[in-house]
Amino acid sequence: MNVITAENLAKCIDHTLIRPNVTRKEVENLCNETKYYNFRAVCVNLSYLPLTYDLLKGTHIRIGATIGFPFGATSTNIKIAEVKEAIGLGANELDAVINIGYLRSGDLDYVRREVVTLVETAKSLGNIAVKVIIEIGYLNENEKVSACMIAKEAKVDFIKTSTGIGTTGATVEDVMLIRKVVGKSVGVKASGGIDSYEKAVRMLNAGADIIGTSHGVTIMNEAMKR
Numbered sequence: 001m002n003v004i005t006a007e008n009l010a011k012c013i014d015h016t017l018i019r020p021n022v023t024r025k026e027v028e029n030l031c032n033e034t035k036y037y038n039f040r041a042v043c044v045n046l047s048y049l050p051l052t053y054d055l056l057k058g059t060h061i062r063i064g065a066t067i068g069f070p071f072g073a074t075s076t077n078i079k080i081a082e083v084k085e086a087i088g089l090g091a092n093e094l095d096a097v098i099n100i101g102y103l104r105s106g107d108l109d110y111v112r113r114e115v116v117t118l119v120e121t122a123k124s125l126g127n128i129a130v131k132v133i134i135e136i137g138y139l140n141e142n143e144k145v146s147a148c149m150i151a152k153e154a155k156v157d158f159i160k161t162s163t164g165i166g167t168t169g170a171t172v173e174d175v176m177l178i179r180k181v182v183g184k185s186v187g188v189k190a191s192g193g194i195d196s197y198e199k200a201v202r203m204l205n206a207g208a209d210i211i212g213t214s215h216g217v218t219i220m221n222e223a224m225k226r
Helices: 006-010 024-037 046-056 076-088 100-104 108-124 141-153 172-182 197-206 216-224
Strands: 013-017 041-044 062-067 093-097 129-133 158-160 187-191 210-213
Touching (some): 006 216, 013 024, 013 187, 041 093, 046 062, 100 108, 100 141, 108 129, 129 187, 172 197, 187 197, 197 216
Parallel strands (some): 062 093
């Protein structure tokens, strides 16, 4: 396992808080921790964007919001509305869940149209990074490849492995598969179950560019001891 310094690791971490029972105080702590450790970004549910924006304005830290979270089963129009509201509230990154059921039903045209529409909407409103969450734990090998190819064709910025709420989170094997399919043209965000320095480094060594985790502080404390 390659060693990654705490400083470099922090630049790869999206400090995340997306449980349904998150309180305002927890979001305040999230933002303060992000500033203290110099994390790359935060990721919050849409309703907490105003608070997050106020706490992080004037910093370099990127603000991510969830779209269609956590199931991806809302209509495309609802997701578009969420995209527009999130950007209006200060988000400059979007973590959007694809329609997993339609993908598994073989309706790739629906999934492709939706992802393209979300990307086009976001890009028309500014320099907004779009990460599509494919919830890889629900997919077989062919579905994983199809989801990655659709994302690549739609010119998303990142493919994200998981919501962290599904059956499984990120695995080294899945990160390697995504990277193999998309090459260097799309970023990879590993998310779900990454709760230690060792796991984070393994994901990065496997080809991930970003780590999404609610355990950023734990990971950094471990990193700083090395």
